[in-house]
Amino acid sequence: MSDAQRRPGRLRAALRMGLKGIVWLTLALAAAALLALTLAVQQSPRWPEPTAVSAADVARARDFLHRNDPRRPAFGPFRTLIASEREANLMLDQLVRRVAPGGSAQLMLAGGSARLQASLPVPHSPVAAWLNIAATLHETPGLPAIADLRVGRLPVPAWLAERLLPALAARLNATPEGALALDMVRRVRLTPARVEVVYEWGDDGLQRLLGTLLPPAEQARLTAYAQALSGAMQAHVSAGGSTGLPLANLLPPLFTLASQRSVGGDAVAENRAALLTLALQAIGRRMSDLVPAIQAAPQPPHLTMTLAGREDFAQHFLISAALALEGGGPLADAIGVYKETVDLRQGSGFSFNDIAADRAGARLGLLARRDPQALQQRLARGARESDFMPDVADLPEFLGRKEFLATYGGLDAPPYRRMLADIDRRLDALPLLR
Known part of the structure; x- marks a missing residue:
């Protein structure tokens, strides 16, 4: 048989071998991907529960904001935000609550480095699935670099971890908050006791920050609720209503609007806007303080918003609602307790x-x-x-420090815990909050 006659056969054999090679390579890659996924994804979180927020932490956060207020006078455009390990972890915890509800993260500082541990639930998974991440960050002249990274039982090579950083930066840059942070932050210093973030705060820093927190779409959303609130309050006045307007009368029109706007949209964002609008009105602030465009719109009349006939109850209720939606129930509870402990020391006293x-x-x-x-x-x-x-007319209020400590023993004492348990039982019985 001549070479010309043998050539088609050799070609077919080569094609079969090449096809087999492609099939085996595909199977090998699929097996490798499956193995990596099996090693990376785990059935339970490895790291501790989210950080418990206490009233002392709220006081610490207030002091932190006062110390790091960028509007305070400084020489030059650069500012340095300083956070202790505890403060950094409180902020990290709130960030995780927003981007991965149910997850937790912890940062452990050292000289020039930090250890990050995080347990994040896999979204939309039909079974329990977690990404348990452990990474070591090293200080550089700019942003920290990843020295080593492990996801579950899967070690990620340093070269691959470094290549992931540009992708992460690109994703951050796609969000208004991330773009602002990447544009402003110049360096992160890591010490055993604290994190120092050097950032640039120009003359337009506050306007840029407000623009990031309230992008045009969010400003339009808040404007709609401010107008709805103004209309509902004006209708109350036109109908001859009193100067005290029950919160129960304002919830239906605002949440009717929220229901209408949620069709094909973001229902949580609509609820956030409704509650924020009500909370600002309850404490005597106007949405126009945050959204200048609303200043040209009709302003709501000066009415007192009440709950159970009291203005302070409406304020407590709505501020806690807005905080809980944004940062979780424990944060709202801790802020409420902090406010009462301040009143205990220097105000009207502790009120259950x-x-x-x-x-x-x-x-x-x-x-x-x-x-x-x-x-x-x-x-x-x-x-x-x-x-x-709930009906709270029988709960103690305006307790002085000596009376509170003598009767309830402090915030961790059993009598105080029993009072909280009684309040929770009352809340459990409410039709809307079950």
């Missing part, structure tokens, strides 16, 4: 009925995130105060 209003609002805020459209539909149909606020 204020705590009840705080915890009721926190439950509503969590429901606004957990089941946003169901809450919208329920409130749009109308709600009585007794649906979301």
Whole structure:
């Protein structure tokens, strides 16, 4: 047989071998990907539960904000934000709550480096699935670099970890917050006791920050709720209503609007805007303070928003609701306790009925995130105060420091815990907050 006659046969054999090679390579790559996925994804979180926020932490956060206020006078455009390890972990915890609800993260500082541990739930997984991440960060003249990275039982080579950073930066740059941070931050210093973030704060820093926190779409959303609130309050005045306007009368029109705007949209964002609008009104602030475009719109009349006939209950309830939706119930509870401990030392005294209003609002805020459209539909149909606020007329209030300590022993004592358990039982019985 001549070479010309043998050539087609050799070609077919080569093609079969090449095809087999492609098939085996594909199978090998698929097996490698499956193995990597099996090693990376685990059935349970490895790291501790999210950081518990206490009233002392709230005081610490207030001091942190005062120390690091970028509006304070400084020489030159550069500022340095300084956070202790505890403060850094509180901020990290709130970030994780926003981007990966249920997850946790911890930062452990050392000289020139830090160890980051995080457990993040895999979104939309039909079974329990977690990414347990451990990374070592090293200080550089700019942003920290990843020295080593492990996801579950899968070690990630340093060269691959470094290549992931540009991709992460690109994703951050795609968000307004990330783009602002990447543009402003110049260096991160890591010491055993604290994190120092050097950033540039120009003359337009505050305007840029507000523009990031409230992009045009969010400003338009808040404007819609400010106008709805103004209309509802004006209707109350036109109907001859009193200067005290019950919160239960304002929830239906605002959450009717939220339900309408949520069709094909973001129901949680609509609930956030509704609660923020109500909370600002309750404490005597106007949405126009945050959104200048609203200044040209009709302003709501000067009315007092009440809950159970009291202005302070409406304030406690709505601020806690907005905080819980944004940062989780424990944060709202801790801020409520902090406020009462401040009153205990220098104000009107400790009031358990204020705590009840705080915890009721926190439950509503969590429901606004957990089941946003169901809450919208329920409130749009109308709600009585007794649906979301328990009877607290019998709870002690205006307790002085000596009386509070003598009767309840402090924030960790059993008598105080029993009072909180009683408040929670009352909240459990409310139709809207079950």
